[in-house]
Amino acid sequence: MSVQAGRPVRVAVLGCGSVGSQVVRLLRDQADDLAARVGAPVELVGVAVRRLDAPREVEVPAGLLTTDAESLVTREDVDVVVEVIGGIEPARSLILAALEGGASVVSANKALLAEDGPTLYEAAAKAGRDLHYEAAVAGAIPILRPLRESLAGDNVTRVLGIVNGTTNFILDKMDSSGAGFTEALEEAQELGYAEADPTADVEGFDAASKAAILASLAFHTRVTAADVHREGISEVSAADVASARDMGAVVKLLAICELIDTPDGQAVAARVHPAMIPRSHPLASVREAYNAVFTESEAAGQLMFYGPGAGGAPTASAVLGDLVTVARNRLAGIRGAGESAYADREVLPMGQTRTRYHVAIDVEDRAGVLASVALAFAEHDVSIQTVRQEGRGDEAQLVVVSHRASDAQLSATVEHLRGMDIVRDVTSVMRVEGEPE
Template sequence: MSESVRIALLGCGVVGGAVARRLTQAKDEFEARVGRRLEIVGVAVRDTSKDRSDTGLDASLFTTDAEELVTRADLVIELMGGIDPSKSLLQKAIESGASVVTANKALLGQHGAELYELAEEHGADLYYEAAVAGAIPLIRPLRESLAGDSVQRVMGIVNGTTNFILDKMDRTGADLADVLAEAQELGYAEADPTADVEGHDAQAKAAILASLAFHTRVRTSDVAVEGIMSVTADDIRAARRIGCVIKLLAIAELVDKDGGQAVSVRVHPTLITRSHPLGSVRDAFNAVFVETELAGELMFYGRGAGGDPTASAVLGDVVQAARHKVHGGRGPGESAYANLPIEGVGAAKTAYFIRMDVQDKPGVLAAIAKTIGEQGVSIESMRQSVRRSQDGLATLHIITHRSSEADLAAVVEQLKAADEVDKVFSVLRVEGE
């Protein structure tokens, strides 16, 4: 190894720029923390002609030849995103003896196991604190701090865009479309917001969290997903009326299966009480709530995105990996020994909130309660909240006790067909006490 720890940066967008700036501005601090100087030996970008003088880096360091760059670094920081060419570049980096720090949730959610194996084979570190919940130290606590405990469940607000939208809807009563447009203007949502609002961003993060929490390989495709596009202002008002708020949660939990344990992972809009620690997470903040056998309830809260916050997580990993290069040692490898089966969303038992319009006449509630009970689902509460004389209908809110997705689907089918029911508007899952 050379006199300094040689760092290659792949990508120099918002996060890459913040990482480069910090590495150049705080050289002495990094040296004190690592025990040797960190030196950026190159930055791979698509267009070297762009002005990047704000990074403090010499223009000669920018290159389009990422393939070559990764072979002359001790540490490769990948911030390009996407699968191709990130995957092959990281593979080449590891094969050339480098350790790797990445924020690439898509890559890890799909190909995490392959990368882990290659890193193991070459004695390289693979760190990715920034891949889930941005600045929040979460991966390291899960991989290391809770290594002597057993995680039972993880529930996280891991997508800032959708939390911004749902929080704003909650605070203003506005419709989703209007708030989404505002979020796009403010830069909280992208021009094409699909990955966020459809839940795909949260889906990849859920897979990573579940893998770590349950020592089991979970891929993005194992995660059931439902986005927020169908959440209406009426849903949010109805939730508010019962002391709840709607959040897009990534939920990974242990469930019973054939007398043993299995893992269930899903992303969907969820009603939780306002007094739950996740209930007061505002704006574009992220928070992850972890339930374990020994520690009980934990929560980690902070910014999930942005250049500087993400750079904080990346640089924490960089210091760790660099320390290992200088002083020896290795970060934790993949822990997949539990190898639990993965269950579809149908196996998880949740409580449900059903909102519908029903005929406003005597005997209707009893008939509906009977219909639900016949499917083996029990009711926690029924509330006829709005009576409207003009159309002879009333709005009814029902919260069920925990039941399976399959039983609930049967209930909804029956309700839709029932004479007493005019329309079922929404069915949302409920978590927390």
């Protein structure tokens, strides 16, 4: 059902934190432009908050504030609900109530979409309403719409991205200054790039949610956060970063989603982990808290999307872009594209994914050590690309970079090395990306 001619498109906002407050500001400051772009005035009719007296970045008229979010989203006159409160509940229940009540929804909730997106898609389809969520991945960077629409006539084969600004800032600081992880994290917290509890960022949970959303859209297959192999950056050392520098590489936390050929056809693999990439790769130049997503497809080739991946105003920009699209659809009485999961491909476990390893091994300084280490790799059918020896005596170390093999083969090789008498310790294991097989 379309909005009646002559009346405004009415919007309710859930949450008034850093993103919600900027959504409210943009709705107010750009009211005339939004009306021209949508084809009707866009009217803010309510903002649901936890506390009416909490300090806010922008002033919101008291008459618009409410603590009764459920009543707000189920009002008969609300056309679009903007959800920017985050988390699983009550966000899921409120979105479902909004859709059932006849409103379309714009969300920035990556965690909910990655955990239970199909439930939301099915509710939107049943209600004949839109569910848009560009702001859920990479802030202001338009990446979901290109995957869903601009590349709809192409076959996307790989999506490789830096999708968490906190971890990129930390790793960039470690690379540029030689700082350790703890020191770089403390600076990120002082500057406001990292939360007091940075677990979701530094352990890869945030990036894994975004990877699930990217893989689902790129490969037309339902992928949840639980399907994404996840490793964070808390174990990345200054020595790892220095070793990457020595081989002309840089360490980044990457979200990698790709199609892999199997005997039964193509399958999806999705993973998040720190990796060394050549400094010549476009993603290597992404500095500080910026994000970038690199896509590969059969016809378009390689594309890169770059920009601020977080922050109230940048994320609000993506929210408003979705809002304009959804509002136009309401005026026209139509619904945009919904979930596309027709391919229904298998999601492979990490062990079947092909990758490369950089392995630093403290070894005994005696004849035959290199041959024994090479044999351990060969026994697991892993080919060595490069090897170099550093130090002598108690500081003797081998640094090995492998060719591509399954992650299971590489993991087994590392466990084999740890059990060898000539190996004092395997001090570092990191994957290597960005080069062809």
